[in-house]
Every structure is written in structure tokens, then in C-alpha cells.
Amino acid sequence: MDELKKKLFYEQKNGYDLVDTREHIAAEDYCRGYMSFLNDSRTERETVRNAISLAREQGFVEYTPGMELHPGMKIYNCNRGKSLMLAVIGRNSLADGAVIGGAHVDSPRLDLKQNPMYENDELCYFRTHYYGGIKKYQWVTIPLELHGVVVLQSGERIDVSIGRESDEPRFVITDLLPHLAQDQMKKVMSEGITGEALNLLIGSVPYAGEGKDRVKLAVLSILNDMYGIREEDFLSAELEAVPAFDVCEIGLDRSMIGGYGQDDRVCAYAVFKALLDVQDPVRTCVCLLADKEEIGSEGVTGTKSYAFDTFMADLCASQGVELRRCYEKSFCLSSDVTAAMDPLYPEVSEKSNNARLNYGIGINKFTGSRGKSGASDASAEVVAYLRRIFARSGVVFQLCEMGKVDQGGGGTIAKFMAGRNIDTVDAGVPLLCMHAPFEVVAKLDCYMTYKGVLAAYSDN
Ligand code: MN
Numbered sequence: 352m353d354e355l356k357k358k359l360f361y362e363q364k365n366g367y368d369l370v371d372t373r374e375h376i377a378a379e380d381y382c383r384g385y386m387s388f389l390n391d392s393r394t395e396r397e398t399v400r401n402a403i404s405l406a407r408e409q410g411f412v413e414y415t416p417g418m419e420l421h422p423g424m425k426i427y428n429c430n431r432g433k434s435l436m437l438a439v440i441g442r443n444s445l446a447d448g449a450v451i452g453g454a455h456v457d458s459p460r461l462d463l464k465q466n467p468m469y470e471n472d473e474l475c476y477f478r479t480h481y482y483g484g485i486k487k488y489q490w491v492t493i494p495l496e497l498h499g500v501v502v503l504q505s506g507e508r509i510d511v512s513i514g515r516e517s518d519e520p521r522f523v524i525t526d527l528l529p530h531l532a533q534d535q536m537k538k539v540m541s542e543g544i545t546g547e548a549l550n551l552l553i554g555s556v557p558y559a560g561e562g563k564d565r566v567k568l569a570v571l572s573i574l575n576d577m578y579g580i581r582e583e584d585f586l587s588a589e590l591e592a593v594p595a596f597d598v599c600e601i602g603l604d605r606s607m608i609g610g611y612g613q614d615d616r617v618c619a620y621a622v623f624k625a626l627l628d629v630q631d632p633v634r635t636c637v638c639l640l641a642d643k644e645e646i647g648s649e650g651v652t653g654t655k656s657y658a659f660d661t662f663m664a665d666l667c668a669s670q671g672v673e674l675r676r677c678y679e680k681s682f683c684l685s686s687d688v689t690a691a692m693d694p695l696y697p698e699v700s701e702k703s704n705n706a707r708l709n710y711g712i713g714i715n716k717f718t719g720s721r722g723k724s725g726a727s728d729a730s731a732e733v734v735a736y737l738r739r740i741f742a743r744s745g746v747v748f749q750l751c752e753m754g755k756v757d758q759g760g761g762g763t764i765a766k767f768m769a770g771r772n773i774d775t776v777d778a779g780v781p782l783l784c785m786h787a788p789f790e791v792v793a794k795l796d797c798y799m800t801y802k803g804v805l806a807a808y809s810d811n
């Protein structure tokens with residue numbers, strides 16, 4: 352009976368029971384690179400900028416329309432500083448399709464409003480408008496940094512970064528003390544902190560002299576000294592308040608990584624690093640680092656944008672291939688984080704079909720919510736293909752979905768790639784406390800995601 356069970360049952364194993372010392376070391380190496388990348392990539396723009404500089408070190412050149420492309424060539428195309436497409440040209444024609452790895456580089460955060468500054472009772476604040484799905488109560492009383500750009504009316508762009516360096520000041524959103532929070536504590540969690548209360552404390556010293564708004568004036572003059580900007584310049588700015596926590600190892604065994612923005616920079620780094628490491632591919636390998644996933648993949652830099660099609664059409668045109676012919680033969684691994692089962696909250700998970708930390712890259716056949724609404728639902732054939740290449744390359748993987756059927760759900764860029772007539776499946780890193788200011792992943796899963804994407808890129 353035991354033998355028959357062994358033969359017929361599908362039993363998932365903890366990844367640590369499946370890997371050897373050599374892989375442990377490889378995973379540690381990989382995660383060191385990832386942690387350092389994540390620590391310096393706090394926004395979509397910074398992620399793109401850092402990726403470009405790493406890619407250039409590896410011989411990637413900026414693509415210009417009409418450029419002659421030959422096998423082995425490495426190119427990139429930056430879309431408005433917020434999204435990035437890279438490719439390693441394969442030996443085969445694009446008529447055989449491309450292998451696409453896609454992930455997003457935007458993360459939930461607090462954007463400054465267009466009229467952000469105000470003074471109230473001699474304290475100065477920035478008003479914010481949150482971006483992406485957040486639990487607002489998590490964003491108060493934590494140190495915050497400010498990153499982004501201010502574009503002057505002249506078009507001149509000023510890069511802003513305050514709080515990343517250890518000697519720089521940081522910001523905070525205050526909350527009530529428990530002693531006076533009787534009424535607040537009776538509210539439901541979604542209303543305990545309101546969107547309009549998410550205002551950053553940015554100064555307290557008044558400008559010398561008489562009159563009103565003296566603190567605001569003093570703070571503005573500091574900003575003017577630092578960046579040459581006036582209040583009106585906030586009208587055309589994109590400033591993002593993000594958690595100021597450093598990326599660090601978690602656990603006495605150091606097996607996990609904690610940090611802000613791991614949804615989805617943990618997968619973005621995996622698809623990007625796999626592209627850097629792919630050797631002499633048969634099919635052309637493409638990496639898409641997309642913006643705006645957290646708000647529906649909209650806009651010129653989101654996955655719905657024609658920018659991706661333009662890039663791919665250019666590559667196809669250089670080989671005399673029709674884009675639609677290339678798409679129908681292509682394969683896309685949409686790499687986004689999935690919800691890891693949290694033993695503190697077992698009630699939202701269905702154990703047998705929920706991702707677990709250390710069980711490897713999580714394949715989501717579909718995402719969406721309730722009756723799979725909003726999912727692209729990869730076909731059995733596509734999932735079988737992924738099983739095949741993962742098994743061949745020793746990639747530890749698990750099949751999963753996001754929590755209990757009726758509980759909620761989420762989406763990724765998968766459906767927008769699938770909508771282009773590209774076979775697409777989601778697979779990424781299981782994550783604890785998704786969308787919180789500090790998210791947790793397991794090192795082994797990060798590495799297996801990289802290894803999984805590399806297996807897809809390397810497949811012929
Ligand atoms: Mn995501």
C-alpha cells in the first residue's frame with residue numbers, strides 16, 4: 352500500500368528537503384544581489400534606472416528604431432523612465448515566437464497630491480493620495496522617505512530623494528495615542544484612518560517674523576535651497592512617500608527577506624536577472640518591467656500600453672516577421688507575487704491550494720476573484736509545458752491560488768499579455784503581508800523564481 356501511495360499520490364515537499372548545499376549557496380548569492388537591488392530601488396523610476404545601469408554593465412545597448420539586430424545582441428528600451436523592455440536576440444527567427452518574462456516595478460505607496468503643502472496649528476504637512484490597495488492603518492507611525500521628480504514648467508526635471516541616506520531626515524504620519532483613542536478604536540479598521548488623514552509631517556519651525564503660515568514658508572525655503580522649486584512646481588511633480596525601512600534578513604536562520612516594495616520587485620529582479628544570465632538563447636528572450644500594475648495596468652507605461660507592441664513590432668520588422676505571427680507562437684511567464692499562507696490567519700486560506708513559504712515558485716493557473724473574474728486562466732497545455740521545463744531544470748514549484756474562493760483575490764499583468772494572443776501563465780514568489788510597508792518572502796522561493804524564469808528563457 353505504501354508503495355502504491357508513493358506511486359499515485361501527489362505530495363508536495365518543503366523546498367529545503369529537495370535542494371542540496373550547492374543550491375543553498377547559489378540561493379544565498381542570488382539573494383544578496385536582490386537585497387542590494389531592492390534597497391536602492393524604492394520607486395518604479397529608480398527600479399528602471401538601476402536595471403538599466405546593471406544591463407549596460409552586461410553589454411545591453413539602447414535600442415534605436417531601424418537598428419540591425421543579430422543573434423546574441425542585447426538591447427533595451429526605456430518607456431518614459433518608468434517601464435523597461437529588454438531583449439536578447441535569439442538564434443531562431445521571431446516567427447518562432449519570443450519567450451517573455453514580465454513583472455511590475457510599481458508598488459503601493461503614498462503619492463503627494465498636486466497641492467500638497469499646508470500648515471495647521473504651526474505644523475507643516477504634505478497631503479497624500481494613496482496609490483494601489485493599502486490598509487491605511489499600516490502607514491501611520493512609520494518612517495517614510497520621499498522619492499520622485501519635480502518637472503518645472505520649462506520641462507527641466509529635478510530628481511528628488513530624501514531619507515534614503517542615513518544622515519537624511521525622514522517623515523511620518525502621526526496617529527492618536529491609545530489614551531485618547533476611545534472613539535477611534537470603536538471604528539472598523541478600514542475607517543480608523545481615513546485617506547485624508549494620511550498627511551506627512553514635514554516641519555515645525557516658523558520663519559522668523561510675524562504673520563501666518565510661517566512654518567510652511569520655512570519648509571518651502573528649505574526645499575527652494577535644496578531643489579530650486581516653488582510651491583507651484585508641485586503641480587507637475589510625482590513625489591512618492593515610501594517606507595524608510597532598510598531591506599534585511601528575517602529570522603534567526605536568516606531564511607527570509609523583509610523589505611518594502613517586494614510586490615513585485617522580487618519577481619521583477621528575478622525576470623531581469625534571468626535575462627542577464629541567459630546564454631545564447633534559441634528563441635528571442637524579452638523582459639518587460641511594467642509600471643501601473645497596481646492600478647490596473649493602465650496608462651502609457653502600463654502593460655496595456657501599445658509601447659510593448661511597438662517594441663515587439665520593431666524587433667519583428669527587423670526580421671521581416673509579422674507581429675501577430677510572433678505573438679501567437681510566443682510564451683509569457685507573468686511573474687507576480689502570490690499570497691503565501693499565513694499560519695496566523697489560516698481562515699482565509701485553503702491549505703491544499705495555497706502557496707507556502709519555501710515550497711518554491713508559485714504557479715497561479717489563474718488569478719482573479721470569486722468565480723475567476725478577471726483571470727486569464729492559463730490552459731492545461733501551458734501549465735503542462737511549465738511543469739515540463741521546471742522538472743527538467745530542477746525548479747522547485749507549487750501550484751496555488753490566492754486564498755479561499757469567496758474571500759477575495761487579485762490580478763496581474765497576465766490577462767493583458769494573454770489578450771495579445773500570447774500563451775501566458777502566472778508564476779512568482781509567495782509573499783507574506785502583501786502590500787504592507789514591510790513585506791516578507793523566503794529566500795529559497797526568490798531563487799527558485801529566478802531559476803524558473805531562466806529555465807523558460809533557456810528552453811528551446
Ligand atoms: Mn503584484
Ligand code: MN
Nearest residue numbers: 614615645786
Ligand atoms: Mn500588488
